[in-house]
Amino acid sequence: MGRKRLPESADGRPTVHTVAARAGVSIASASRVLNGVGGSPETVRKVRAAAAEVGYVPNAIARSLQSQRTGLVALAVEDIGNPVYVEMMRAIESVVAASGRQLLVHATGGQIANETALLRRLAHRYVDGMIVSPIRVTDDHLAALVDSPVPVVVVGQLGADAPVDNVRTDSRTGVALAVDHLVAAGRRRIGFVNGPLDTVPGAARDAGFRAALAAHGIDLDERLVEVGDFQYAAGRAATERLLARACPDALVCANDLIAVGALHALLAAGHRVPQDVALVGMDDTELARMMFPQLSSVSLGSAERGRRAAELLLQRIADPTLPPRREQVAPSLAVRASSATVATTGAELPAPRTPEVTA
Amino acid sequence: MGRKRLPESADGRPTVHTVAARAGVSIASASRVLNGVGGSPETVRKVRAAAAEVGYVPNAIARSLQSQRTGLVALAVEDIGNPVYVEMMRAIESVVAASGRQLLVHATGGQIANETALLRRLAHRYVDGMIVSPIRVTDDHLAALVDSPVPVVVVGQLGADAPVDNVRTDSRTGVALAVDHLVAAGRRRIGFVNGPLDTVPGAARDAGFRAALAAHGIDLDERLVEVGDFQYAAGRAATERLLARACPDALVCANDLIAVGALHALLAAGHRVPQDVALVGMDDTELARMMFPQLSSVSLGSAERGRRAAELLLQRIADPTLPPRREQVAPSLAVRASSATVATTGAELPAPRTPEVTA
DNA sequence: CAGACTCCCGGAAACGTTTACAGCAGGCAG
DNA sequence: CTGCCTGCTGTAAACGTTTCCGGGAGTCTG
Structure with missing residues (x-):
C-alpha cells in the first residue's frame, strides 16, 4: 500500500500524467475523459475522482500548442x-x-x-x-x-x-456635418480645436474642416484653429489659447474629450453655451451626454x-x-443642447431627454 | 541544385526547423543564434540570413510551454x-x-x-x-x-x-471624510446616492454614511438615501427620484460616475451647485475635474x-x-468648487486651478 | 609535443497536451 | 465454432521551442 510518488509538473502542479497515474489508466484515457470524449463508465469515474483529488487544472499553453x-x-x-x-x-x-x-x-x-x-x-x-x-x-x-x-x-x-x-x-464628412449644422444655425465664426496633425484622424479632420468651410464660402480665420492632443486637459488648454485671441460663435472639437475641455474653458470664461458659443464634439460618446448642457456630437459609429x-x-x-x-x-450627427437653436427665453435648455437628429 | 522541401508548421509558417534546414545547421544552433546566445560568426550570419529569408517569427506558445x-x-x-x-x-x-x-x-x-x-x-x-x-x-x-x-x-x-x-x-472612512467636510460647511440635510447594497463597496459605503451621520448626531432621513448602480445613467435617475421627494442641501455620491449623474440632475432641475446643493463624489477620477463646476471627491487612492x-x-x-x-x-478628500464654501458673490467659482485639501 | 581547456556544434530530451493508430476483449451473426 | 464488428485502451507521435550533454576541433600552457 506504499504510495508511489506521482509525476507532476516542474512547479509541483498536477498534470494529466499525475491524474492518469493516480487513476491507474493511461494518459490517453485520462485526456479523453477530461475532454469528455469516450471512456467506459468505470474509467470516467476513476479519472474524475483522481482529477478532483489532486486538483488538476489543464495547462492552457500546452493545449494551445497542440490545437494551434x-x-x-x-x-x-x-x-x-x-x-x-x-x-x-x-x-x-x-x-x-x-x-x-x-x-x-x-x-x-x-x-x-x-x-x-x-x-x-x-x-x-x-x-x-x-x-x-x-x-x-x-x-x-x-x-x-x-x-x-x-x-x-x-x-x-x-x-x-x-x-x-x-x-x-469618413471623418471628413463627419466634420462637414458639424459645420453644415452650425452654418445652418447662423453661426459664422466657427472655430476648430483639433488633435495633433501628424495623426491620421487629426489630419483628416483638419482637411475636412477646411473643406467644409470653403464649401460654404467662409474664409477661414486661422486664429480660430487650435491644436492640442486628443485629451481633456489639452483640449481645455487649447480652447483657452483660442479664446484669448479670437471670439468664435461656435466651436467644433475633434473628439468628445476635447469638447468637454472646451466646454469647461468656455463656461469658466463666462461664455454661455449654446447662446454665445455653440459647441459640437466628435465620436458621440457617453461623455457627451453626461455634460450639462449635453453636447452635440458627430457619431463616427x-x-x-x-x-x-x-x-x-x-x-x-x-x-x-x-x-x-x-x-x-457613415458618420451622423446627434444634435443636443450645446448647439441647439436658442429658444427665445435665453435660458439653457434643460434637455432631460436626448433628442437625436441623424443627418 | 534542386531545392528540397523545407519543414514548416501545419499552417505553412516557418519554424525553427525551417530556418535550421535552410541555414544548414541544427535546430539547437538555430535556436541559440535566434536567442542571441553563442554561435560562431559564420553560423550567426547563416541563421540570421535564413530567418530573414523565410520570415521566421518564433511561436510564443511553444516558447512559453518550455519556459513556463x-x-x-x-x-x-x-x-x-x-x-x-x-x-x-x-x-x-x-x-x-x-x-x-x-x-x-x-x-x-x-x-x-x-x-x-x-x-x-x-x-x-x-x-x-x-x-x-x-x-x-x-x-x-x-x-x-x-x-x-x-x-x-x-x-x-x-x-x-x-x-x-x-x-x-477604507471606504467607510472615505465617506466619513465627505460627511465631515459637508457638516463643517454647515450642511445638515445630507443625502447619499449609492450603488447596489449587495456589492462590497456599496455595503461599505452605506455603513460608512450612516456611521458618519451618527457621529455628528444627525438623524438620517431615509428619503435622502437612494440606490442605483455605479453608472452615470443610474446615478442621474436615482438623484431625480431623490429630488422628487426630498430637498437635500448636500449630496454624497458613491462614485464619480454617480456624482456626474447627480450634477446633471441637479442642474437640470434648476438647483445651483454648490450654492443650493453641495456635491461630493468618490474615487477622485479625472472625470471629477472635467465637470463644471469641478467636483469635490474622496480619493480612494x-x-x-x-x-x-x-x-x-x-x-x-x-x-x-x-x-x-x-x-x-488611506482615503483623502479633494475639495473643489462643487462643495466649496460659497463666496459672497454668489457666482459659481471659476476654479481654473485644482485646489486640493488632503484630510 | 602532449594535455588541458575553450568554444561550438548536433542529438535528444524535455515542457503538457491531444490524437492517430493498433491491439484487445467481448458480443453477435453466419 | 469462427469471423467480424464495436468499443475501450494504451503506446507513441506529434505541436515548436529551449537546453542538457557529449563530442570534436582548435588554442594555449607546460
Whole structure:
C-alpha cells in the first residue's frame, strides 16, 4: 500500500500524467475523459475522482500548442481613457464572446514602438487574432501589420492599397456635418480645436474642416484653429489659447474629450453655451451626454465599427485565405443642447431627454 | 541544385526547423543564434540570413510551454468605462511594463460567472499572474481565487481571513471624510446616492454614511438615501427620484460616475451647485475635474492601490511561497468648487486651478 | 609535443497536451 | 465454432521551442 510518488509538473502542479497515474489508466484515457470524449463508465469515474483529488487544472499553453489556437482575441488601442474606445470595446466584446472567445485589451499609450512591439510579440500566437486602432501609421508599422502571424483587422484609415482588413469611417464628412449644422444655425465664426496633425484622424479632420468651410464660402480665420492632443486637459488648454485671441460663435472639437475641455474653458470664461458659443464634439460618446448642457456630437459609429471589425476578424480566423476587405461606416450627427437653436427665453435648455437628429 | 522541401508548421509558417534546414545547421544552433546566445560568426550570419529569408517569427506558445512563463499579466475589472479603473490600470501598467511584461485587461461586466470563468480558464497559464478587482465576492469566487494556478492579487475588500494578497482602502472612512467636510460647511440635510447594497463597496459605503451621520448626531432621513448602480445613467435617475421627494442641501455620491449623474440632475432641475446643493463624489477620477463646476471627491487612492497591487503581484511571481499579504491605502478628500464654501458673490467659482485639501 | 581547456556544434530530451493508430476483449451473426 | 464488428485502451507521435550533454576541433600552457 506504499504510495508511489506521482509525476507532476516542474512547479509541483498536477498534470494529466499525475491524474492518469493516480487513476491507474493511461494518459490517453485520462485526456479523453477530461475532454469528455469516450471512456467506459468505470474509467470516467476513476479519472474524475483522481482529477478532483489532486486538483488538476489543464495547462492552457500546452493545449494551445497542440490545437494551434488559444481562444483569445486582443484589441490594441492607444488610450483606454478615451470613452470612444470603451464603446468600441464593448461592441467587439459582445461579438467575440458570442464566438466563445475572450477579449483582451491592451493600451499602447499611442506609442508607435509599443504598438509595433505588441504586434511583433504578443501576436506571435498568444492570440488567435487582433484588432488594432492605430492613430499614427508608419511604414514599419504597416509592415508589421501586413506580415502579422495572426489575422489582424485595423479600425481606422489606412493606406488605400494596404492588404489588410479595414473598417473605416469618413471623418471628413463627419466634420462637414458639424459645420453644415452650425452654418445652418447662423453661426459664422466657427472655430476648430483639433488633435495633433501628424495623426491620421487629426489630419483628416483638419482637411475636412477646411473643406467644409470653403464649401460654404467662409474664409477661414486661422486664429480660430487650435491644436492640442486628443485629451481633456489639452483640449481645455487649447480652447483657452483660442479664446484669448479670437471670439468664435461656435466651436467644433475633434473628439468628445476635447469638447468637454472646451466646454469647461468656455463656461469658466463666462461664455454661455449654446447662446454665445455653440459647441459640437466628435465620436458621440457617453461623455457627451453626461455634460450639462449635453453636447452635440458627430457619431463616427464607433460601436458599429467595432462590431464589424470583430466580424471581419472572426471570418478571417475561420478562413485566412480571404482577400483583404474594407468596410466603411457613415458618420451622423446627434444634435443636443450645446448647439441647439436658442429658444427665445435665453435660458439653457434643460434637455432631460436626448433628442437625436441623424443627418 | 534542386531545392528540397523545407519543414514548416501545419499552417505553412516557418519554424525553427525551417530556418535550421535552410541555414544548414541544427535546430539547437538555430535556436541559440535566434536567442542571441553563442554561435560562431559564420553560423550567426547563416541563421540570421535564413530567418530573414523565410520570415521566421518564433511561436510564443511553444516558447512559453518550455519556459513556463508568458510575460503577460492580466487585470480583470468589471467595467472599463469607469474611469477609476482606467487610473488603476495606468498605474499597474507602468509597474508591469517596468518588469518587462505586458498588461492585458479583461472586462468582466460585473458578472460573477464571467469573472470566475476567467480565473478558471484564462488564468490557466496564459498569464504569469493576475490582478482582479471584484465588486461582488461569492464563496465560489473566493475558492477560485485561492486555488488559482497563477498568482492573484485582489484589489478591494475581501474576507478578513482569505489567504490572498490584497490591497484595500477604507471606504467607510472615505465617506466619513465627505460627511465631515459637508457638516463643517454647515450642511445638515445630507443625502447619499449609492450603488447596489449587495456589492462590497456599496455595503461599505452605506455603513460608512450612516456611521458618519451618527457621529455628528444627525438623524438620517431615509428619503435622502437612494440606490442605483455605479453608472452615470443610474446615478442621474436615482438623484431625480431623490429630488422628487426630498430637498437635500448636500449630496454624497458613491462614485464619480454617480456624482456626474447627480450634477446633471441637479442642474437640470434648476438647483445651483454648490450654492443650493453641495456635491461630493468618490474615487477622485479625472472625470471629477472635467465637470463644471469641478467636483469635490474622496480619493480612494486607486492609482496607489494599483501600483501596490502590481508590486505585490510581481513579488509573488518571483517567489510564490510568500505568505499572503494585505496592504491598506488611506482615503483623502479633494475639495473643489462643487462643495466649496460659497463666496459672497454668489457666482459659481471659476476654479481654473485644482485646489486640493488632503484630510 | 602532449594535455588541458575553450568554444561550438548536433542529438535528444524535455515542457503538457491531444490524437492517430493498433491491439484487445467481448458480443453477435453466419 | 469462427469471423467480424464495436468499443475501450494504451503506446507513441506529434505541436515548436529551449537546453542538457557529449563530442570534436582548435588554442594555449607546460
